[in-house]
Amino acid sequence: MTRRSVIAGTGSALPARRVSNAELAETVDTSDDWIVERTGIRFRHIAGPEETTGTLAADASKAALASAGIAAEDIDLIVLATATPDQTFPATATRVQTALGIDDCTAFDVAAVCSGFLYALQVADSMIVAGAANRALVIGAETFSRILDWEDRTTCVLFGDGAGAVVLEAREGEAGVLATRLHADGRHNQLLYVDGGPSTTGTVGKLRMKGREVFRHAVVNLAAVMGEALEAAGLSADDVDWVVPHQANARILDATARKLDLANEKVIVTVDQHANTSAASVPLALDTAVRDGRIKRGDLLVLEAMGGGFTWGASIVRF
Structure with a gap:
């Protein structure tokens, strides 16, 4: 049988603050009609002072682990895709590792911006297929609100903050x-x-x-x-x-x-x-x-x- 990386569980997390187009239009020269017509966007979530890429990633990971029915200590690989890390170094993946109570596993970040989750998925899949890991958390997490120019209406209306995660597990079969x-x-x-x-x-x-x-x-x-x-x-x-x-x-x-x-x-x-x-x-x-x-x-x-x-x-x- 073929060893594959199967998505055993999924999870996500969004900041508490939800901002509508109408609310954004109070401070930015834009309108709900303008944004919806050009982008389809109606809402975005904006991280508060206590919310970071790392905290959102940890929350999404906890939800994915619960979905998969897998304990955090069974994870031996964390690959986190982000363009907005908590710090220049160390990797935000290590902050997620600590938040989950995992004492030791491979943990690192991948930087490929919006394609980052696909890059992270390929890295984790390759490691699992090669036998270098058995269960992985693959995460995409961002706080893009921290790098937006809020006076540029062509960009600031497009982006929001959030995180999503999957648990990959080595299995044999057709799925994965x-x-x-x-x-x-x-x-x-x-x-x-x-x-x-x-x-x-x-x-x-x-x-x-x-x-x-x-x-x-x-x-x-x-x-x-x-x-x-x-x-x-x-x-x-x-x-x-x-x-x-x-x-x-x-x-x-x-x-x-x-x-x-x-x-x-x-x-x-x-x-x-x-x-x-x-x-x-x-x-x-x-x-x-x-x-x-x-x-x-x-x-x-x-x-x-x-x-x-x-x-x-x-x-x-x-x-």
């Missing part, structure tokens, strides 16, 4: 991660980036984006990589039960589905409720659809994302 394909092209750095960093400005910096160019690249790259991953798994779009995409923009989700000739009803959409949460958005959407009963055991899932860098990728998972 079937194929993953990842890409990066650093030539497009100036289209979506943060204008700061420890080695350049010595500051955190703020997010900058050229939205139209990002949209164009996203639709082309995501459709291509999903087809590539399906081919690698020996499957086609007709086999797919659900697409769980990065929740960046409802228009990108619609355009990508059309390129693959996928029915919109097969696409999990949660961007209206929590906006773009970068590396957290895929596991957040996955957890939402698992808990509301749409995604069931045996379903074939396509997880996909694209982010700054550019980085992009897709994973085929038999849930």
